[in-house]
Amino acid sequence: AQKVTQAQTEISVVEKEDVTLDCVYETRDTTYYLFWYKQPPSGELVFLIRRNSFDEQNEISGRYSWNFQKSTSSFNFTITASQVVDSAVYFCALTNTGGFKTIFGAGTRLFVKA
């Protein structure tokens, strides 16, 4: 069975603070894919990043960075120097081998205050 856990329900930070969103996953597949999506107040799901299970390289994209560690089954997401526009719900997701099913975590609601 697959599972994605985002233990942080809500996080509130002040603008320019760094913030890390945690994601822990469970799967029996040896090949799998991890994703982060952003859901702003308008409701759409915005793709942020995909990481393959065989690629543990961390990634940085502007103010965003991701730390993938298979040893701890974690795929954490850090926003550096947060901005008000980062306020949203962030979902971590896991896709199984074959890619026919994606399981989402419960989401972390991030509030960034000016």
Place this chain on the structure above:
Amino acid sequence: EPEVTQTPSHQVTQMGQEVILRCVPISNHLYFYWYRQILGQKVEFLVSFYNNEISEKSEIFDDQFSVERPDGSNFTLKIRSTKLEDSAMYFCASKTSTLQGTDTQYFGPGTRLTVL
């Protein structure tokens, strides 16, 4: 940039009525998905569809639900007899291939279904 579109953006229906939610996936995509999100909750997988048949479905996707690709562009989700608990945002997604699952699913803007 190509995008997944969904219509209507908001559908209000009476309990027991049938609804059809429509999606137009990105044109060269081959794999199609429906998800739902009850207000304030997580996104839940409903069904995946490839080569004109269901590839995988969740326990939520019972006999009240069906999917169809009636022509070369539309992908529909039908709920035969809606219940109050079907009220949710329904997202359609598509992707080009599932070659080792590498391709990313792109989501439509969603249809908010309200069952009264």
